[in-house]
Amino acid sequence: MSALLEIDGLGIAFGGIKAVDDVSFAVREGEIVSVIGPNGAGKTTLFNMISGLYRPSQGKVRLKGSDITALEPHLLARRGLSRTFQNLQVFGEMTLLENVMVGHHLREKGGVLSDLLGLPASRRKTRASADSALALLARVGLEKAAYRAARTMSYGALKRLEIARALALDPKILLLDEPAAGCNAVETEEIDRLIAEIARAGVAILLVEHDMKLVMKISAHLVVLDHGRKIAEGAPTQVARDPQVIAAYLGQHGQEQVLHAEG
Amino acid sequence: MKPKHLSLLILTLLVVAAPFFFPSGFYYRIGALIFINAIAVTGLVILIGYAGQISLGHAGFAGIGAYACALAPEHLGLPPVAAILLGAALSAALAWLVGRPILRLHGYYLGVATLGLGILISMVLSNEAQWTGGPDGIAVPDLGLRGLLRDLGWRVGAGELWYGLAGLVMILGAWLALNLFDSPTGRALRALHGSEVAARTMGIDVARHKLHAFVVSAVYASVSGSLLALMNRLITPDVAGFMHSVQMVTMAVLGGVGSVLGAIFGATILTALPQLLTVFHQYEHMVLGLVMILVMIFLPDGLLPSLMKRLRGRDGE
Amino acid sequence: MADLLQFLMSGLTVGAVYALLALGFTIIFNASGVVNFAQGEFVMLGGMGTAFAIAAGLPVPLAALLAILGTAAVGVALNRLAIAPARGAPVVSLIIITIGAAIFLQGAAGLIFDKQIHRYPGFSGEAPLRLAGATLLPQSLWVMAGAALTFAALWLFFTRTLTGKAVLATANNPLAASLVGINTKAIMALSFGLSAAIGAVAGVLVTPITMTAYNTGVALALSGFAAAMLGGLGNPLGALAGGLLLGVLEAMTAGYVSSEYKDAVSFILIILVLALMPQGLLGRKSTDRV
Numbered sequence: 027m028s029a030l031l032e033i034d035g036l037g038i039a040f041g042g043i044k045a046v047d048d049v050s051f052a053v054r055e056g057e058i059v060s061v062i063g064p065n066g067a068g069k070t071t072l073f074n075m076i077s078g079l080y081r082p083s084q085g086k087v088r089l090k091g092s093d094i095t096a097l098e099p100h101l102l103a104r105r106g107l108s109r110t111f112q113n114l115q116v117f118g119e120m121t122l123l124e125n126v127m128v129g130h131h132l133r134e135k136g137g138v139l140s141d142l143l144g145l146p147a148s149r150r151k152t153r154a155s156a157d158s159a160l161a162l163l164a165r166v167g168l169e170k171a172a173y174r175a176a177r178t179m180s181y182g183a184l185k186r187l188e189i190a191r192a193l194a195l196d197p198k199i200l201l202l203d204e205p206a207a208g209c210n211a212v213e214t215e216e217i218d219r220l221i222a223e224i225a226r227a228g229v230a231i232l233l234v235e236h237d238m239k240l241v242m243k244i245s246a247h248l249v250v251l252d253h254g255r256k257i258a259e260g261a262p263t264q265v266a267r268d269p270q271v272i273a274a275y276l277g278q279h280g281q282e283q284v285l286h287a288e289g
Numbered sequence: 290m291k292p293k294h295l296s297l298l299i300l301t302l303l304v305v306a307a308p309f310f311f312p313s314g315f316y317y318r319i320g321a322l323i324f325i326n327a328i329a330v331t332g333l334v335i336l337i338g339y340a341g342q343i344s345l346g347h348a349g350f351a352g353i354g355a356y357a358c359a360l361a362p363e364h365l366g367l368p369p370v371a372a373i374l375l376g377a378a379l380s381a382a383l384a385w386l387v388g389r390p391i392l393r394l395h396g397y398y399l400g401v402a403t404l405g406l407g408i409l410i411s412m413v414l415s416n417e418a419q420w421t422g423g424p425d426g427i428a429v430p431d432l433g434l435r436g437l438l439r440d441l442g443w444r445v446g447a448g449e450l451w452y453g454l455a456g457l458v459m460i461l462g463a464w465l466a467l468n469l470f471d472s473p474t475g476r477a478l479r480a481l482h483g484s485e486v487a488a489r490t491m492g493i494d495v496a497r498h499k500l501h502a503f504v505v506s507a508v509y510a511s512v513s514g515s516l517l518a519l520m521n522r523l524i525t526p527d528v529a530g531f532m533h534s535v536q537m538v539t540m541a542v543l544g545g546v547g548s549v550l551g552a553i554f555g556a557t558i559l560t561a562l563p564q565l566l567t568v569f570h571q572y573e574h575m576v577l578g579l580v581m582i583l584v585m586i587f588l589p590d591g592l593l594p595s596l597m598k599r600l601r602g603r604d605g606e
Numbered sequence: 607m608a609d610l611l612q613f614l615m616s617g618l619t620v621g622a623v624y625a626l627l628a629l630g631f632t633i634i635f636n637a638s639g640v641v642n643f644a645q646g647e648f649v650m651l652g653g654m655g656t657a658f659a660i661a662a663g664l665p666v667p668l669a670a671l672l673a674i675l676g677t678a679a680v681g682v683a684l685n686r687l688a689i690a691p692a693r694g695a696p697v698v699s700l701i702i703i704t705i706g707a708a709i710f711l712q713g714a715a716g717l718i719f720d721k722q723i724h725r726y727p728g729f730s731g732e733a734p735l736r737l738a739g740a741t742l743l744p745q746s747l748w749v750m751a752g753a754a755l756t757f758a759a760l761w762l763f764f765t766r767t768l769t770g771k772a773v774l775a776t777a778n779n780p781l782a783a784s785l786v787g788i789n790t791k792a793i794m795a796l797s798f799g800l801s802a803a804i805g806a807v808a809g810v811l812v813t814p815i816t817m818t819a820y821n822t823g824v825a826l827a828l829s830g831f832a833a834a835m836l837g838g839l840g841n842p843l844g845a846l847a848g849g850l851l852l853g854v855l856e857a858m859t860a861g862y863v864s865s866e867y868k869d870a871v872s873f874i875l876i877i878l879v880l881a882l883m884p885q886g887l888l889g890r891k892s893t894d895r896v
Binding site: 345393394395400405531532535571572573574577578589 | 641866872
């Protein structure tokens with residue numbers, strides 16, 4: 027099977043410091059690939075380049091074979107690339123339902139004039155968006171809170187809201203940036219189940235996650251970053267045995283988990 | 290009943306009922322002035338409240354609308370109604386041209402760029418005296434509506450006529466803005482207000498939507514300026530000045546820039562108070578300044594939304 | 607050639623005032639992240655205060671000192687009463703607050719002083735100096751020298767004194783600064799006081815040339831802001847460069863194009879600079895974190 031998303035020699039430098047350097051890997055359809063690495067390894071920066079927020083200084087990103095490097099995020103969304111954020115980026119003043127409805131933007135686009143006049147076409151689109159947004163909220167278990175403002179919700183709920191919103195785009199590939207960060211064990215379990223379910227439905231997933239248990243369990247393929255460079259990749263069991271990975275990442279991560287448990 | 294319909298109903302009832310409490314005919318004029326300001330402020334609700342983009346120069350568009358009504362009938366032979374449309378078209382065109390580069394800016398930078406735009410417009414209106422009459426202003430032709438009604442056998446005073454006309458346009462403007470709120474475009478605007486980054490990744494062309502909000506709000510300001518000119522039959526460059534821009538924004542944030550009804554409430558207070566309390570005149574700037582500071586510190590959502598929250602108790606939603 | 611020199615001289619005089627205004631913006635912006643639209647009112651207060659103190663019979667140096675100290679107190683009060691309580695508010699709110707403060711101060715000045723135009727004689731007389739065919743008011747030299755002195759004094763303050771370094775540290779990272787024991791609240795008050803005093807100095811120096819009235823502040827603030835942005839907001843050297851450049855450009859426009867549209871220069875410049883290079887001439891590039 028050919029690759030859906032290809033990352034080819036991607037790199038970026040901030041003020042002369044290479045935050046990500048010459049990273050390559052691929053994600054196939056319906057596959058879960060996880061990017062792991064210690065804090066500051068460049069994972070989020072990598073995501074920001076793939077999703078068009080940062081302009082890479084070297085390398086290419088290809089989606090279904092066509093070059094999408096540094097394309098505007100809204101154009102990437104049209105091609106079926108969607109993402110969530112490590113630091114929540116929800117629309118706080120809007121209801122949960124409206125948040126997810128925004129994810130339907132590309133399907134409900136009309137003219138500003140027809141929206142001002144409240145023409146039937148415009149209202150029909152709003153109703154259609156609301157229906158499918160409600161279904162998505164139900165899928166992440168938030169349908170009961172559909173009409174509450176997002177800013178009143180808990181962190182864990184908003185993490186799921188972001189996933190529902192990203193799914194509303196009907197993406198071919200979904201980038202999840204630490205979807206379980208800050209969530210308790212129950213919430214993590216739910217997100218775990220949700221991610222597996224999304225992948226089963228045929229959506230490719232690129233995941234950044236600190237919860238190693240989660241990553242090892244659901245990923246088909248791991249990419250390990252350290253200091254902006256790829257130091258290993260492969261199946262989870264194989265990567266876990268890689269001495270370089272253990273030295274650079276797992277050792278430090280073990281310490282982190284101890285700190286985490288204490289805190 | 291949907292909130293949209295409730296808002297429109299309240300607004301219509303207030304416009305219709307208020308004259309029964311007027312002690313004198315003078316109050317029709319104040320009412321008309323309130324509605325005319327409210328039109329511009331409704332436009333700012335779309336720009337500031339929905340889309341989260343500040344403008345400190347919208348009086349410039351009011352100036353374009355006003356001077357279109359003064360100049361187009363004389364120089365182009367257009368009837369005043371067509372002049373309103375011409376002014377709106379010019380404002381929209383200018384907003385579209387200038388909006389493209391400056392709406393990429395954020396926060397302070399956008400504030401200053403729009404402020405500069407407004408001041409440039411008022412500067413042109415002051416300086417090109419051979420066209421605009423300069424700082425002393427220029428006479429504006431009659432709309433002709435009163436004469437038309439008289440010919441149809443309906444005698445109506447100027448105050449009453451402008452009260453009705455401006456009230457009608459205001460309600461129309463509110464209806465459009467309320468439609469927008471709950472539409473795909475409205476959600477896109479509110480989304481980019483909440484998080485521009487997330488809005489972009491949701492497929493929203495942020496630049497295009499900001500531009501739409503800017504152009505639409507410029508048209509509101511332009512129509513407001515046109516009506517002001519036609520009602521007063523005289524217009525000066527002050528209509529486009531910095532103070533007028535600031536007044537518009539203050540009205541919007543005082544009432545609550547997130548809601549159409551709130552903003553109209555703000556326009557009502559800030560228009561009516563100086564008219565009714567003439568002693569107030571000497572302190573007008575100080576009071577305006579104080580209101581701006583105090584509201585922002587203590588009622589950042591504006592008077593009406595804060596009041597509603599109080600009434601509904603702490604649960605908020 | 608004499609024309610050019612003439613325009614250059616008057617441009618540098620006005621530019622020195624813009625530079626001081628831009629410096630005031632910069633200090634407050636660095637300390638608090640707020641762009642203070644009331645900055646022009648400080649210049650007005652400095653000029654009006656001095657004019658009234660002189661009219662009341664005080665000697666010029668004392669009148670100037672009083673005006674500067676009084677304005678500094680207004681700056682501190684502005685921070686205490688309007689800016690500090692709104693900490694963390696969105697930018698739109700802060701814009702409205704400082705514009706509200708500007709309008710309030712303008713109204714207050716109109717009431718406390720009056721609504722007339724004021725000036726007082728230049729410090730070294732009014733006889734113009736001749737210089738290669740151009741004339742120069744002695745007061746222009748006062749303005750330029752005063753601005754140069756102010757910049758030099760501030761440079762010494764920020765680089766040589768502990769307090770000055772504390773201000774810079776706070777600007778850089780307020781949290782870290784408070785962790786190492788810097789009283790960031792006091793620093794904020796100091797920044798506003800200092801910035802207001804600098805504005806007042808500009809007002810004291812330039813009033814004999816430009817005259818002043820209660821409602822001159824807003825236009826000054828805009829020019830000062832244009833200068834600050836031209837140089838790159840937050841950069842003191844940029845403030846100096848931006849101020850002088852803007853002053854000269856305005857004078858050249860007035861001389862060679864149209865005196866009516868000389869004020870337009872700053873606004874066209876603002877829009878152009880912002881549209882083409884949002885970081886200003888000397889500013890740094892920044893990247894959002896998501």
